Amino acid sequence: MVWLKRFIACSTALMIAVAGWLWLTMLSPWFYERPSHLPSIEERTHGVFVYGTLRYSPVRWVVMGSSGNPQAARLEGFTKEGLDLAPDPNSHVEGLRLEVTADQLLRLDRYERLGVRYERVKQTLTDGSTAWVYLRLPTLGQLLNTSPAQQVALVTYTGNM
Numbered sequence: 001m002v003w004l005k006r007f008i009a010c011s012t013a014l015m016i017a018v019a020g021w022l023w024l025t026m027l028s029p030w031f032y033e034r035p036s037h038l039p040s041i042e043e044r045t046h047g048v049f050v051y052g053t054l055r056y057s058p059v060r061w062v063v064m065g066s067s068g069n070p071q072a073a074r075l076e077g078f079t080k081e082g083l084d085l086a087p088d089p090n091s092h093v094e095g096l097r098l099e100v101t102a103d104q105l106l107r108l109d110r111y112e113r114l115g116v117r118y119e120r121v122k123q124t125l126t127d128g129s130t131a132w133v134y135l136r137l138p139t140l141g142q143l144l145n146t147s148p149a150q151q152v153a154l155v156t157y158t159g160n161m
Contacts, residue, residue: 045101085135
């Protein structure tokens with residue numbers, strides 16, 4: 001009987017911790033401040049293309065408070081690489097196109113940490129509609145770790161070979 005009480009106590013603590021983490025990262029006023037250089041959001045309906053965790057209805061309900069009226073969509077010219085999209089003219093990414101209000105777009109910006117972790121860019125989908133797409137900003141490590149093809153060497157020629 002003692003093990004059952006411990007199990008219930010641990011399960012309850014775990015659920016409270018998960019709920020607290022979800023609230024803290026997605027809804028709380030702490031740990032994210034929208035960068036001041038970002039333009040304000042127009043008060044209208046916006047299209048958003050999602051290709052990761054936001055494809056799942058429970059996540060959308062927690063983040064934006066609705067399903068966003070999802071429609072299957074495809075974005076040509078990109079490939080999915082982990083949490084990001086990379087340009088690839090021979091590929092495409094399957095996802096969903098959501099219809100969101102300005103307030104919901106603001107909540108999505110918070111979830112994606114717009115200006116800190118992601119940027120939001122307008123893209124044309126395969127069906128011809130346009131939608132916002134969140135693309136990861138480069139990390140400091142990516143900026144410092146350039147490939148040899150990107151490096152330039154200045155060499156002077158001083159004699160015969």
